[in-house]
Amino acid sequence: MRSPDPSPPEAATPKVAFEGACVTIEDRAILLSTTLTLAERRVAIIGANGSGKSTFARLVNGLIAPTAGRVTVDGLDTVADAAKVRRTVGFVFQNPDNQIVFPMVSEDVAFGLKNVGLAKAEIPARIAAELGRFGIAHLAERASHSLSGGEKQMVALCSVLVMRPRLIVFDEPTTLLDLNNRNRLRAAIAALPQSAIVVTHDLDLIGEFDRVLVIEDGRVAADDAPAAAVPWYVGRAS
Numbered sequence: 205m206r207s208p209d210p211s212p213p214e215a216a217t218p219k220v221a222f223e224g225a226c227v228t229i230e231d232r233a234i235l236l237s238t239t240l241t242l243a244e245r246r247v248a249i250i251g252a253n254g255s256g257k258s259t260f261a262r263l264v265n266g267l268i269a270p271t272a273g274r275v276t277v278d279g280l281d282t283v284a285d286a287a288k289v290r291r292t293v294g295f296v297f298q299n300p301d302n303q304i305v306f307p308m309v310s311e312d313v314a315f316g317l318k319n320v321g322l323a324k325a326e327i328p329a330r331i332a333a334e335l336g337r338f339g340i341a342h343l344a345e346r347a348s349h350s351l352s353g354g355e356k357q358m359v360a361l362c363s364v365l366v367m368r369p370r371l372i373v374f375d376e377p378t379t380l381l382d383l384n385n386r387n388r389l390r391a392a393i394a395a396l397p398q399s400a401i402v403v404t405h406d407l408d409l410i411g412e413f414d415r416v417l418v419i420e421d422g423r424v425a426a427d428d429a430p431a432a433a434v435p436w437y438v439g440r441a442s
């Protein structure tokens with residue numbers, strides 16, 4: 205059986221292209237026509253509640269489809285080539301309860317691996333390595349429902365990382381976490397060899413990022429380095 209391709213630390217950042225992508229729901233424009241290319245290792249999406257950040261993020265791996273225009277990842281259409289795109293782009297939800305579906309942690313982390321045809325014998329080692337990397341190997345045989353919020357968030361992240369996507373989209377990953385777990389997750393994101401697009405209200409998380417998009421009323425209102433985009437956003441909000 206063929207193993208999924210490993211993602212070496214230097215794996216190239218996939219190129220995400222929005223080509224006139226819009227999302228309109230019930231006659232309301234949620235995301236206005238957006239054309240841009242993302243190819244940086246760390247991209248942040250910030251903006252007010254309801255501005256359209258999650259909608260933007262969900263377009264990247266085809267969780268939602270544009271109602272006009274298209275989004276591609278390395279040239280693959282997120283709708284027509286959805287399965288291939290999801291091999292390249294993992295998605296970590298804000299609330300891990302939306303992501304963790306199996307009663308046992310190890311089953312949850314194993315799920316995707318079984319689907320991509322990793323040899324059964326290789327799965328436990330892959331899971332142990334991934335959980336070990338985040339210091340949570342001891343949770344492998346725990347019931348998922350018994351985990352704390354922070355533990356669940358780390359397990360949800362491991363379930364995505366174990367698939368070795370080249371790009372990970374995080375939707376407000378630190379919102380539900382206490383200070384300790386927030387710091388752990390910040391460190392985990394900073395250390396990831398993969399590329400990341402992070403939707404967040406946590407402006408401290410993104411100071412070292414390569415690029416920040418500020419979404420305002422369904423459009424990209426600013427697109428710059430953190431040193432310029434963050435003060436611009438803070439100025440708009442105050």
Ligand SMILES: Nc1ncnc2c1ncn2[C@@H]1O[C@H](COP(=O)(O)OP(=O)(O)OP(=O)(O)O)[C@@H](O)[C@H]1O
Pocket residue numbers: 229234251252253254255256257258259260
């Ligand atoms: N399926 C849907 N049906 C109707 N309205 C929707 C749907 N999905 C999103 N919206 C609306 O689109 C707008 C943008 O939502 P989105 O979740 O993208 O915002 P956000 O910037 O991520 O917000 P937050 O910071 O509060 O999470 C909101 O007003 C939301 O209510």
